[in-house]
Amino acid sequence: MSQAAPTNEKPQPTYLSDYQPPAFRVTHTELKFDLDPSNTRVTALLHLERHPDSDPGRPLTLNGEKLSLQRIAIDGQELQEGEYRLDEKxxxxxxxxxxxxxxxxxxxxPASNTALQGLYVSNGMFCTQCEAEGFRRITFYPDRPDVMATFATTVIGDKTQLPVLLSNGNPVERGELPNGKHFVTWEDPHPKPSYLFALVAGQLEKVEDHFTTMSGREVLLQIWVEPQNLDKTEHAMRSLKASMKWDEETYGREYDLDRFMIVAVDDFNMGAMENKGLNIFNSAAVLTHPQTATDAAFQRVEGVVAHEYFHNWSGNRVTCRDWFQLSLKEGFTVFRDQGFTADMNSAPVKRIQDVSFLRTAQFAEDSGPTAHPVRPDHYIEITNFYTLTIYEKGSEIVRMLRHLLGWETFRKGSDLYFERFDGQAVTIEDFVGCMAEVSGLDLDQFMRWYSQAGTPEIDASGDYDYAKGEYHLTLRQRTPATADQPDKQPLHLPVKVGLVGTKSGEDLRLTLEDPEDQANLDKGGVLHLRQEEQTFIFTGLDEAPIPSLLRGFSAPAKLRFPYGRDELAFLLMHDVDGFNRWDAGQRLAMLALDDLIAAHRNGVEKVMDSRVVDAFRSLLTTPTEDKAVLAEMLTLPSEAYIAEQQPVVDVDAIHAARSFVKQSLAYALRDEFLAIYQANQIEAAYAPSAGQIAQRSLKNVALSYLMSIEDEQGVALAQQQFEADHNMTDVRAALTLLVHSSRGDIADPALKAFGEKWAHDPLVMDQWFSLQVTRPQSDALDRVKYLMAHPAFSLKNPNRVRALIGAFVGQNRVNFHRLDGEGYKLLADVVIELNKLNPEIAARIITPLTRWQRFDEQRQALMKAELERIRAEDLSPNVYEVVEKALAG
Structure with a gap:
């Protein structure tokens, strides 16, 4: 019996308001897989009982897609046609x-499953990805997160081709079978939704270690990889053990199974997946080696390992009632992994990097046609909502709770949440309710953060009364209209503040006139902005202050304050808040960039602001203990961030202005940059330690300035650094600078040698693809087309698509947005093809076209034309939803 023929109806939305408990719940699930690349047989035995909150007459409906039904029986009695209904879903x-x-x-x-959802094959290895709704491609099941069951899974495979057979939980039985097959049975004692199911089978080898929990239990840790990658697991294992220790010490959370397994997979749509006890990772998020991975890759692995491990509690033990609550697990877990990384490395740098990403990418999402609340009220395809809004903004909302409550009370709230809802599928109200209960704080207004789309804006102004020694700080908030929400209500924002004395250069004591405001400030260190406009009066000040606002970026908002350039330079040197020192430098640079963008647009001579040069000279010549922060301070705002600050994006003017600033700083401060480069050479063996990473980062920032003017000494240093081949961080940095320069005589041989040396390593080849297509030269688009025909490129591999196409359209703005529209045409061609192969990746990579309204009329017309061309295709729900929203916007 086969699945019914598909219909051609337009996809329909699912609404939060339509939520009902399932008609039936599953108490136990027994699965048996007889693995074959093109003909896998899956037998499922579901122990079902009607849900106590379900109407007695409701039918049993199981989700199922792309399944060929062979047999169905109830209590051992086979059903005949007419006793059940079957359609495509x-x-x-x-x-x-x-x-x-x-x-x-x-x-x-599995072999034909290029969507990589459900059960599929990657390099001869069987893998699964079931979040969000992939399990329905494995067997018929109530595939929703509020159906939680214990699982017993038997995996059968060819002993030679598939010697390793893995699933969730603990292995309880294994044995030999006829015809060269064998089996392993796994039992997971913890009830879980189907999205947390996992299976892996293939020719794998493992590295093992152990971790002793705070209660004295010993946990077996395994990382499974293809044999050639055994030497790339040490950092991931170290990160896992550090994560387990940190979660015990910081949140009191102990691991609950006898083993924890990670498997590295080359073909994977996401970064990693927190399946209970068997985490499946994209290879890029687990494999590292000094010769093949950069410092950024080491840090990413550390963060992703932590994120997926932390999900064991914030996502697995306590999960989502429905997919509208996705940020309940993702936002909270991102907040937790950010805290871990901050503790393992430089906390100010972590905050700077996270906020840079948020303000560049998530703020753009908030202001575009696909803007949505952290808890959306409807969706067509849930995988389209694995967005920066759900993850990054969701994390910022949790961080605001931490600011409002203070750490100790926040920890009490998280303890209550985990204890009260262990083993349940819950809602955002349950989480915030625990925080309100332990703190006594009214968080009803705060809940608007979850239902209201868009980025709030804070307009601040201040006035110092010399006679009274008072500073009056007025804060006004507004959230611009978004596509589905024209009217916005005031939010509850925590605004962390400091006042820096203009004479002393030190933080002044904060005493507020209002006792309630003072109590809030004493408890969480923040001002509570609840109304559209509020004035806070600080008293007892002996000198005029400069306000340091939104310290640590205490709320995900756009802050406007009429800082003068001298005031920003003052804060850059004196603010004790590391984030706001960096932000002052970014604001100072942005004022200069705005002038230069206007100059380029008007065809007048560009003149560099000497105050920016002086500020950078002070940074370069003032001793500092945190070199990682200094490297961030010396990095100019990205072209993408600059674009978000412009009313109409002029990609050519932005590129020209930023290049001018960088080159001007390089000419003016050549000797200082050279001294920084030479002072941060490392003779010791490579280590992904915070200290070494900081030195390499600072050194390579300095080299990038020297190479921006193609200074002969800078070119020689880049060539020497590439040829020294000490580690991939330095090699990649030097090679990128050479390839992005006009020195083809040096760059071309280096690029060829690099490609030949690493042709066998997919993750290094991803870097090789990316650094070529992000070069600013006008031949970049031709390079993309050429590399798409390279034997190592495949549209079926998400990592390769992101490395080549994603890097070009996202990081090479000046060439993607060419006035002839060829960049847009290329992306549309790729999206149309990917829509047939992997709709999830197609829907993600289309994003640059959806921002068409931000550009000039000529580019708008070209981008819309490509969106219309895509819409004319037979689209998956994933791509259909994104395109419809983009064109409606």
Missing amino acids: SLTIDNPPERMRLETEVVVD
């Missing part, structure tokens, strides 16, 4: 018993 039994054992047998084709 579901299996329905109209008059089921109230309690039953339902058995189905289906056949699936």
